[in-house]
Amino acid sequence: MPTTSERPYHHGNLRTALLDAAERGLREHGVDQLALRDLAREIGVSHAAPRRHFADRQALLDALAETGFARLDAALRAALDSADDFPDRVRAAAVVYTRFATENAALLELMYTSKHRPGATRITEAAETTLGLLVEVIAQGQAEGALQAGDPEQVGIVLFATLQGIASIVNGNIVPPELLDGLVSTAVQQFLRGARP
Amino acid sequence: MPTTSERPYHHGNLRTALLDAAERGLREHGVDQLALRDLAREIGVSHAAPRRHFADRQALLDALAETGFARLDAALRAALDSADDFPDRVRAAAVVYTRFATENAALLELMYTSKHRPGATRITEAAETTLGLLVEVIAQGQAEGALQAGDPEQVGIVLFATLQGIASIVNGNIVPPELLDGLVSTAVQQFLRGARP
DNA sequence: ATCGAATGTTGTCATGAGCAACATAGTAGC
DNA sequence: GCTACTATGTTGCTCATGACAACATTCGAT
Known part of the structure; x- marks a missing residue:
């Protein structure tokens, strides 16, 4: 001290x-x-x-990215914990992810580009952990019978990708931020429709 | 001369x-x-x-982004032109987009970050044009009755986002590139299921 | 042929990254 | 307490780059 x-x-x-x-x-x-x-x-x-x-500038950026994943993870876990119904869990995850991604646009970009370079294993791992949260949700959904059976990885990744993509185009100003909530809602709805048994 | x-x-x-x-x-x-x-x-x-x-480094990057959109547009149009069936058009667009996005990862990032700065209107416009192609496909699908009615913008954006997201996470090494084709295929399939009447 | 607009070149400055040699402050062993 | 030892900061360089200005050359229209 x-x-x-x-x-x-x-x-x-x-x-x-x-x-x-x-x-x-x-x-x-x-x-x-x-x-x-x-x-x-x-x-x-x-x-x-x-x-x-x-050690160098990149090391700082990597550290930032890492804490970014930690915060995102925490937010996701919290959201998932307070939702019991399956569709609700998907919705919660979607909202929290896209919200984080748009409120921390620059950080998010860092989180997804710091890893290109070899040696950033901790970051890649962090990203995989986050993705794992979604895959878990999917697996549970399948177990509950709310989703058609199938590789939860595939489905989880697609869901994750959709959220990431929405954030990406909003952050890129291709689409005005006001549309965010509507898009997320549409995406979740379509996902649930498209993946149910 | x-x-x-x-x-x-x-x-x-x-x-x-x-x-x-x-x-x-x-x-x-x-x-x-x-x-x-x-x-x-x-x-x-x-x-x-x-x-x-x-004028400066950024101007070069902007120009690169612009030609990137032009090339992407051309590829998309070509793919769409040689597919008549609606699901086929969606598939074709998905494959072409994700292929371009993963084969030109750095360029794509440029295309989606050059626009943050004010004044990059031409790039934003280019991005919107590209997005417009997809929206058109959706609108046609709705007209054909292959999709449930609704705002084609919303649906098109979500589809676009999904593709962009898949490319994003593949480019970010969060998932191995080998999964690309499978993911795209899953995404398209789910999309068609989720958005049909 | 001449003059003005494009296009290139040389030279300079400011800034930031990275490195090394040095300084200082805590800490552990005695 | 005193003396290493280690961690943390500081000063002072070198190098590369972007941006800019002043000057040079080429091209094209009149």
Whole structure:
């Protein structure tokens, strides 16, 4: 623990401060504008200080992506836990996912592009975990007889893809944000119709 | 026409050469690695030459995105033209779109992120045109009675989103590319089931 | 043939990433 | 307490790039 309170001259938790500032910057100005040096300036440390916590810029971005998945996961789990009915679970997951994805557009993009590069296994794993949540929902739905039997992976991925796609085109301004709720609702409805026995 | 043969010293069509080189670079090394100076070097012009054709780096990226939409559009139209049956049209569009999207992953990302910034109206329009193709297919399907009535926009967007989402997660390595065809096929099947009268 | 518009070139600046050498602050062992 | 040792920050470089300005060359219309 820090000695007194304010700035122990070793800042205390630069890493966290960097991540916080980075997320704000990401949200407000986009990835491209995110400069390690800016963060350092904003926080009040020297331009090389971040390097002690993140090997390079990409490492910071990867860390952001990782926490992004963690938050998304938590939100999804919470939503799923408070819905018992199967269609309700699908709806809840859809709403929470698309909401997160549109409210954290830049972060989401990071989450889905940080992984291209080899070595970002933790991120890929995080993404798979999230996807796994949906697949589980599907599997339960099949077990309950609400869905036709079949590979829950396939079906879950398609559902996931639809949500991701909706978020993607809304974030891309191809479609106005006002349509979001309606689209999600249409998608869920069609999904339930298309996948029932 | 050039004076002799090789390099008219005014290169002839730097713009095209830049776009070509840029697309290769994009495909091979990603957007982040795409440097105007590299392109200039590769082509053999001075580092400031590109500026005559693209006001800044982003302008080049925007142009790339625009040609991307044009190519995608052409591919989609061709596919749609050679399919008469309604389900076939949906299948064809789905296959062509996802194929293009996965074979031009970096370009696609560009196409969907260049538009965030204000002023990229031409790109947004291009995206809307592409989306319009799908909406048309849906409208026709409804007219043929193959789909339940409803707002073709809503339905078309959802279909589009699903395809875009599938491409997105494949490109993001969240699911292996081998699954692509199966996913597309599942998605189309479910769509047709979910949206029929 | 001449003049103006396109198109390229050289040179410069500001900025940011990455690295290394050094400084300081906590911490563990004695 | 004192002395390493380690973690964390700082200063000061190098390098690459984007953006810009001033200048050069070529092309095309009159």
